[in-house]
Amino acid sequence: MIRNTFLLAASAVALSASAALAQPGRGAPPGPTLPPTNPQALPVDRSAAPYVRSTPPSDATIQKIFEEGMQRSQVMKIAQTLLDSIGPRLTGSTDADRAQAWMLANYAKWGIPARIENYGTWNRWKNGAAFAELLFPRVRGLEVTAMGWSPGTAGKWVEGSVVMIPEDVVTPEQFTAWVPSARGKFVLLNAPQLSCRMPGQLAEFGTIETRDRLRQEQSALSASFNQRVLAGGGPRAIQAKLKAAGVLGALTTNFSQYPGINKVFGSPAQEVPTVDVGCEDMGLLYRLAANNQGPKIRLMVDAEKGPEREIGNVIAEMKGSTLPNEYVVLSAHFDSFTGGSGATDNGTGSLTMIEAMRILRTVYPNPKRTIVIGLWNSEEQGLNGSKAYAEMHPEVISGMQMLFNQDNGTGRISSISPGPFVHAGAFLTRYLGELPSEVTQWIRLGNTSPFGGPGGTDHTVFVCHKAPGIGTGALSWDYSNTTWHTNRDTYDKIIAEDLRNNATLIAMLAYMASEDTQKFPRDLVPQGNAQDGTPRPWPACPGPTKRAADSNR
Known part of the structure; x- marks a missing residue:
């Protein structure tokens, strides 16, 4: 009887839906898709972009690169394995080891000599799932993610009360007196968000009084937690x-302006199990603790932190046929944090360069200049991988024709x-002028x-040494809030058309730089x-941090 009633109800719903779709104006075919609303996503004004061709490219190799990259692209297949099967690539982690070994296997399959070039050590870390549950004063699951390099709980559940450092603990002496009382407990280390609503909602619906109150209260609460x-x-x-006092774990949060999205970082300095807590759940725990309701x-954190071990960059190269001591470099950092899959930071940058190298090997296997691809480690801890490479390879610095770097999300290079x-503008204008207008x-x-000065991303390391590192900027797709270091930086955020475009563009630029009859002059604009x-001096070029023990991150 229950089954028959269910079937009758389902049939009624289906008939109702069909009737609704048949009504005039309901279920009609959608109109034409409109262009993007962001001006940066639209084509350039050609009157201001003389490099955009009005005719097809005349260079046969450029045309072959374009066809290989746009019609026979492998980039999304490579992306799916990297981001879904391997996942995030925290420096020193076993996941990073898997990713590097996988890349060596890919290069071997494509016939490109490659190696892992060690330069230092970092803490070993085995990623694992984290689980948490509120037990009192009510029961509910909690959204948590293990911070990078967090110690685990040895495969066991640990239980305890949640406490805050008291508001009046503002000096080292007061902290020393308080911390023994946290033994066997979890400590809230970050101020919660008083509201996990999007700023856009507050701007749209919130009164001036509401927004002023939230801003003032949030500022005061954050300052208080920071002081503690x-x-x-x-x-x-x-x-x-905290570890010496016998604290069970540390609870942190880093809201990224949208419900369900948090930024997840981590530090080798973590000595107790440390997790990022979802915005709403962190607020819940804070309110329970602040109101003495005994949360x-x-x-359970199924991760393992180990001692420092060797780490390095993945380097591959195609030797130049006539100018082997001059270099074109494809640059991207391969490491990531652990909240998502490291898809747009910097999976997409790495994939752009990887696919560009595959295209070049297929279409242009005997380059004039040596083409190097560097998949850098430990960018997130201070550009350490690229700094180490620059330090270890002065011959590449002195012989560099051009380096291309990508590191700001999934969007089309714009x-x-x-x-x-x-002279970089003139060289790039000349290179772009040979490429298909579909890309330029x-x-x-x-x-x-x-x-x-060096910072932000890896090409600045080489610029600091006065080598021609070229940065490419991409459409943001709200990178800063949605995917940058967040728990939502996953494969689905990649835009396939943009990634194919980027890899093809970089392959063509690398070809142009390799074949150029002119050596790039290094004249600099005044500082x-x-x-x-x-006169402002040229910035200093600090070396890499080669040990986690020496890191301030």
């Missing part, structure tokens, strides 16, 4: 003190920066500018003056 952690020695030093949770090099119509070529009117 500073009393414990700061975010790094506090971990050892108790249980936690800008290229010549940096501080006087999206690109805005920037202006030269003084060099502010300008400091505030006191004296």
